[in-house]
Amino acid sequence: MPDEMNAIKSLPDISFIDNKDIDQVRQEMVADYESFISEATGQTVTLERSSVHRMELYAAAAQIYQAMQYIDRQGKQSILKYSYSDFLDNLAIFKGVTRNPATPATTTLRFTLSAERDTATGIPQGTRVSTAGAIYFATDVYAEIPAGSTTVDVPATCTVAGTDGNGFAAGELATIVDPIPYVASVTNTTATEGGAEIESDDDLAERVFLAPGAYSTAGPEDGYLYHAKAYSAAIGDVVATSNQAAGTVDIVFIMADGSTPGEEMIEGLEGYLQGKTIRPMTDLVRVAAPQEVTYTINLTYYINRSDSAKAVTIQAAVAQAVADYQTWQRAIGRDINPSQLVHMVMDAGAKRVTVTAPTYTAVDATKVSALQGDAVISYGGLEDD
Structure with missing residues (x-):
C-alpha cells in the first residue's frame, strides 16, 4: 500500500454516534422508560426480561439504531478515510478530482503489403485486428503505405475498455478482421498495455489526498505523483525524485498489475507531464521504468x-x-x-x-x-x- 494510503488508513477512527451499539440503545431506552413511569406513578417500575413493554422497546431500539447507523454513515462520507463509491466521487470534486473511467489498451500495428506498389495503399481508420481469441484492436487514424514501400505503423486501441486487452506480446495480434486489398499481413510491434478498469476507491482516495500538491507551480513531489496517477488508472506505484542543482525530475513507475511499463506508456506519461499546466519551466522531466x-x-x-x-x-x-x-x-x-x-x-x-x-x-x-x-x-x- 502506498504511503499516502497508509496515512489515510492510519487516521484515528471517528464515530458520529459515540460508538454506541444496539445493546446500549436497548439499555438506555429501558432505563428511560422505567425512570419516566416511576416518576409519573410514584412507584418504582422495573421491566422484567419477558415484559411485553421491554419487547416493544427492543423492537423500537432496532429501528432507532438503524437510523443511527445512517447518521454515522452520513457523517463519515465527508471524511476521506471512510468515503466510498458515489459519496467519494462527490467528496473528490471539492478538490477538482474526478474518477478515472475505464480505459482500453493500446499498441502499434504494422501493416505489410504482399509486394511494393506504384501507388499508396490506404489503411482506413477503424481497421480491426484480433488475436486468436475475441479481443479486437482498431486503428486510431487513417494511414497510408507510401508508393514504393511495403509497411506502415499505425497506433491502435482495443475496442473494449478494461484490462482484457493488456498483456499481448509483440506479434500476437496477427488476424486482419477487416481485409484490405494488397495487405498480406499485420502484427503488433509493441506489447499491448494501458488498459484499466474504472478507478478504484482506494486509488481515487489517494489522488484526492495528493491533489493539494498539484495546486502549486513549484513542482512538489506530491504534484508529480498526482499528475502521474491522473494520466491513467493503469499506472500503479510511482516515485518522483529530483536533482535540484541540475533541475531534473525523474519519475519511475510500474503498472497497477505490477508489470513493467512499455515504451509507449513511458513516452505517453512523459509527454503528459511536459504539459504547460503541469511542468514548471525550470524542470527537466524524465520518465522511466524502475531498475529491477x-x-x-x-x-x-x-x-x-x-x-x-x-x-x-x-x-x-x-x-x-x-x-x-x-x-x-x-x-x-x-x-x-x-x-x-x-x-x-x-x-x-x-x-x-x-x-x-x-x-x-x-x-x-x-x-x-x-x-x-x-x-x-x-x-x-x-x-x-
Whole structure:
C-alpha cells in the first residue's frame, strides 16, 4: 500500500454516534422508560426480561439504531478515510478530482503489403485486428503505405475498455478482421498495455489526498505523483525524485498489475507531464521504468498435526499467501523482506516456515524487486504441536 494510503488508513477512527451499539440503545431506552413511569406513578417500575413493554422497546431500539447507523454513515462520507463509491466521487470534486473511467489498451500495428506498389495503399481508420481469441484492436487514424514501400505503423486501441486487452506480446495480434486489398499481413510491434478498469476507491482516495500538491507551480513531489496517477488508472506505484542543482525530475513507475511499463506508456506519461499546466519551466522531466532487483523464493513449511483435517485447505492458503507476498513485494523502494513472507505463510495456517530464499536485500528508493523464475514451495508434512 502506498504511503499516502497508509496515512489515510492510519487516521484515528471517528464515530458520529459515540460508538454506541444496539445493546446500549436497548439499555438506555429501558432505563428511560422505567425512570419516566416511576416518576409519573410514584412507584418504582422495573421491566422484567419477558415484559411485553421491554419487547416493544427492543423492537423500537432496532429501528432507532438503524437510523443511527445512517447518521454515522452520513457523517463519515465527508471524511476521506471512510468515503466510498458515489459519496467519494462527490467528496473528490471539492478538490477538482474526478474518477478515472475505464480505459482500453493500446499498441502499434504494422501493416505489410504482399509486394511494393506504384501507388499508396490506404489503411482506413477503424481497421480491426484480433488475436486468436475475441479481443479486437482498431486503428486510431487513417494511414497510408507510401508508393514504393511495403509497411506502415499505425497506433491502435482495443475496442473494449478494461484490462482484457493488456498483456499481448509483440506479434500476437496477427488476424486482419477487416481485409484490405494488397495487405498480406499485420502484427503488433509493441506489447499491448494501458488498459484499466474504472478507478478504484482506494486509488481515487489517494489522488484526492495528493491533489493539494498539484495546486502549486513549484513542482512538489506530491504534484508529480498526482499528475502521474491522473494520466491513467493503469499506472500503479510511482516515485518522483529530483536533482535540484541540475533541475531534473525523474519519475519511475510500474503498472497497477505490477508489470513493467512499455515504451509507449513511458513516452505517453512523459509527454503528459511536459504539459504547460503541469511542468514548471525550470524542470527537466524524465520518465522511466524502475531498475529491477531480482530475488527468488524457496521455502519449506510444516503444518500442525492437530490441523491434519484441514491440511489441504492450509496448503492452498499457503500457495495464495506466497502469491500475495509477490504482489506485496512489488513496490518501488520496498526492501526484499523474507520476514514478511514468513509472516504471511504463518497467517495462512503453517506451523513453521524455513526460508532459504530470498534473503533480506535493501532496495534503492527508485528500484523495484522482481521475482526471478517460479516460487519453489515445498510441503514438509505434519509435525507435532
